[in-house]
Structure formats: C-alpha cells, structure tokens
Amino acid sequence: MKFIKTLMVCSILITGLIIAGCKKEKYTSRDTSGLKPPPVDTTKPPVIDTSVVIDNADKTDGWQVAGGDPVLVTTGQKEGKGYIQGTIKSGQNFMQFIKTLPAPVNTKVTLTTGELKFWLYVQDVSLLSTDGQVQFSSAADPDKKRIGWGFDKILPTLKTGWNHLELKFTDGQPTGDGGPDLTAMNFIKIFFSTTAKVATDQNYGIDDIRVAVVPPSTK
Template sequence: MKFNKTMMACSILMIGLIAAGCKKEKYISRDTSYLKPPPPDTTAPPVVDPTLITFDNADKADGWQTVGTPAIATTGQKEGAGYLKNTIASGSDFMQFIKDLSTPLDTKLTGNNGQFKFWWYVSDVSLLKADGSIEITSSGKSDDHESAWDVAPLIPTLKNGWNEIALNFSKAIKTNDGGADYSAINHFRIFFFTASKDHGDLVTGVDDLVFRAAPAPPPVVFDNADKADGWQTVGTPTIATTGQKEGTGYLKNTIANGSDFMQFIKDVTPPVNSSFSAADGRFTFWWYVSDVSLLKADGSIEITSSGKSDDHESAWDVAPLIPTLKNGWNQITLDFDKSIKTGDGGADYTAINHFRIFFFTQTKDHGDLVTGVDDLKFISK
C-alpha cells in the first residue's frame, strides 16, 4: 500500500512536470495592425505674400550708415539673424539709419499699389520729438527722386518696443522730380530726434525692410440699410427683412404701373469720412432691379458733402450702367476719379453726408418694377 501511494505521488509529479514543459511560451506579437498612425498635421503653412520683395534684412552691417559705427544686435530681432541697433544717449538728440544698395531694386510695384514696410524699435516713445522723415529714393541719395513720409504723424500710433511701419506709396511726399522710381530703389533713410538732449538712453533699431503690394484697407460703411431712419423715397420708406444682401434688411420700393420714377435718399449725421482720396476711393452698394428691361437710360447716383444734391456733389450717370445690369441684385462700384463733379470741386470725401439715386422706367405702362438698395460703403481701388 505504501508502495502504491509512492508510485501514485510520483505519477502525479511526472504529469505536472510534463504539463509545465508543454505550456506555451508567450511572445510579444509582431502584428502592429492595432497601432494607430499619428494624426495628420493640419497646421497651415504660413501664407507667403507673392508680392514681397526684400530691400534689406538688417542681418549684416554692410552698406549701412548710422551715428557712429553700425552694429548688428543678434538677440531680440524681428526677423533673421539680427537687426541694426543704436542708442541716442543723454546729451544727444539725433539718430539716423541709412542703407545704400549697389544694385537698384525693382519693387515690381506702382505708385498706386505699393507699400514700404519695416520694423522700427523705440524703447521709450515718449522721448521722441514730432519731427523726422522716412525716405526711399532711386538716386542713391536723399532729396533727389525721393518718396518720403513724415515721422510726426506716426508717433501717436507707436508703442514702446517694436513697431511695424507700413507706408503706402500713394501717400508719399514726392520731390518735384516726380519722386522715387519704384523700379530702381537704391537708398533708404530714417532720421528722428528726441524732444531734448536731457533724457535717458533711447534704444532704437530697424529690421526686415521690405516692399509689398499694399493690403486693401477696410471698407467704411455709409449705411447698411437695416433701418428706415434718415431715408427718403417715393412714399414711406420700408425695410424688407428677407432677400437682403447684408445685415437684417434692405430699403425696398416699387414703381407701380402708372408711375415712372423712383429715388432713394439718405442723409447722415455726423458726416462719414470715407478715408479715401479721389485717386484711390470707390463708392459701392447693392441695387435691386426686378426687370432691367423696364429701365430708361436716365438717372443719377450722387454723394455730396453739403447735405443736399447739386452742391459739392460727385455723381455718376445711371445710363452707362444699364447694359451691365441683370435682373435681381447688382453690385454697383463707382470710382471717385470717374465721377461728374459740380463746379465747386465736387464732394469732400472726408465728410460725406448725403446720398441719392434716382431712375426711371421707359413708360408709365409696365408691370410692377421692384427696386431696392443695400450695403452702401466706401472701399479702395
């Protein structure tokens, strides 16, 4: 019996050892199908302005002049490896940075669409005097074939530290020889002053001098036609709240059968500064005409700075527009410099306070002609 128990124990032990020896070894699977790939990079690459042309990146002192020896700071720059830095110390009141190019630069821009842009460092704006100038020339020197901008109007817009300065060619002060040739720029200068010679050190610098096409300035709203306030028309002004081009409504009226005339008039207080000049400004609005074929080649679109028509007025005839119109909404865009002006010089574009459009049907026998205006504003060319 004792022998049998011993044999049984040995048998159980052998079975256990065999089972252990047959146990499957666990290995890390080579199957990677369960792994998720990293999410795609959706970061948009920086938009590169195709019109951008570098005048100088201020990474090297070559070709630069300033008060004393030109020095490139290699920390704190806005772009590249450095910037041109200098200090107006106590006892002095003047600084300038000048750069000459051995080969003139073709900006590929015009007096109407070009812009000169750079970064200007001023450690304490309160020390600046309202004086100085920023100049680009095609003569290799100042005051000859020069386009310039005064420093004084910029000072209220500056903050301590880096300031992006953007100067439109169209706003430049030009020498009597016509100003800079923008296809051959070879000279830059900025000079400026402190209000006195008794001051703490004023650290200044320039970086990343470039030319580019001037971005379009924001539009200036004359009226969005969302409310009837200040509007006049044939009968009572009515705002339609469906079908508008912008906002919550538009001014709508109908030339019914038996009539042949419509007008929309808007007076505003205070006057609106369009912010544009005769050379670069436009007046634009949406005009709804349900059936263009009914229109007569007559009428006018007017803006004035006198609060009434035919006085300090800039106007455009309706007749030339009719062939371009389609049934429904039409965006009307009118250049200031193509307007018909009253003998007093036309509208003052810094103080527009009156708008009128009037037009006619060819006859009084016609189906209802639904008309309207919306989204009246000033824009740049």
C-alpha cells in the same frame, strides 16, 4: 464517476458565467442628432509672400547711424539673424539710419499700389518729437527721386518696443522731380529726434525692410 461528470459540468457553467460577466456592455450613442463635423477646407490657396526685400538688416554692411557705428544685435530681432541698432548717446537728441543698397532693387509695385514696410524699435516713445522723416530714393540721395513720410504722421502710431510700420506710397510725398523710380530703388534714410537731449543712452533698431502690394481693404 457521475459525481465527477457533474462537477465538470458545473465548472464549465461557472467559467462561462465569469467570461460573460467580464464582457463590456455595449451602449448606443446618446448623440442622435446625426450631425458630423464639417470637412477640412482644402480649397483655399496657401498664403504666398510676394513682398520684395529691400534689406533684411542681418549685416551692418552699407549701414550708417548717427553718433557712431551701427551694431548688429542678434537677439530679439523680428526676422533673420539680427537687426541694426543705433544709439542716441547721453546728452544728444538725434538719430538716423541710412542704407545705400549695393544694387538697385525692383519693388514690382507702383506709387498707387505699394507700401514700404519695416520694423522699428523704440526704447522710450515718450521721448520722441515729431521732427523727422522716412525717405526712400532711387537716386542714392535723400533729396532726389524719393518719396517721404513725415514723422509727425508716424509718431502717433508708435509705442515703446517694436513697431511694424506699413507706409503706403499713396500717403507719401514724392519729390518735385517725379519721385522715385520704383524699378530701381537704392537708398533709404530714417531720421528723427527727441524733444530734448537724453539723460541716458537710448537704443533704436531697424529690421526687415521690404516693399509689398497694399492688401485689399476689408471695410
């Protein structure tokens, strides 16, 4: 009997030692700096887009392009369902995009606070000349109640592929009749040419035309 009791005591001791050996050893943190990561700043207001859409270029309705009918391309667009494509055919050298809006648009900016923004796709920028202009009108006419930007100033900013143009009204040239009524804009025309007649078809695209307040300078 004593032998059995002794055996039981030994078994209990051995089991206890095994359990103690399996417990994880606790170590104190080596980071003694006491520093904590800064809390997330939730005081900054979310960025709200207050720009006014002139045309999202998701339909060909109201669009005209030089040399044929406008094409809605639904891949590779910068916004929405697609973009408007025009093509300078082989042997030609001129392109224009014209959009007459179905209803006037109030841009909610002034000639000192606003800018016209849109995406322009260029297949090969090396082919372009400085001839051309971007025209924005409230008279449904490119020569009346408009503001314009010469392509000679725009071309140096362009590259092959998509370009996001931000044309400040303060950099544009208004017509002598007082310029556009920015509360009732209804017409945009973008035209340019190549330095020579192209040897192969050249595609160009327009997407996401809108007006926004010029952001404050960070300088």
